[in-house]
Amino acid sequence: MALQAGTPAPDFTLDAHSGAIKLSDLRGKTVVIGFHPASFTGG
Secondary structure: OOOOOOOOOOOOEEEEOOEEEEHHHHOOOOOOOOOOOOOOOOO
8 A cells, every 4th residue: 555745654552571462552653664674584
């Protein structure tokens, strides 16, 4: 899904080491999401 610049991201939930994080819980804050290959996968 491609979004136009300035369009709010749709709500979603990510699993994290500290538990699930829901984007809507962070509304109004600056959020940076990084993705990386799983540890020890050789990727």
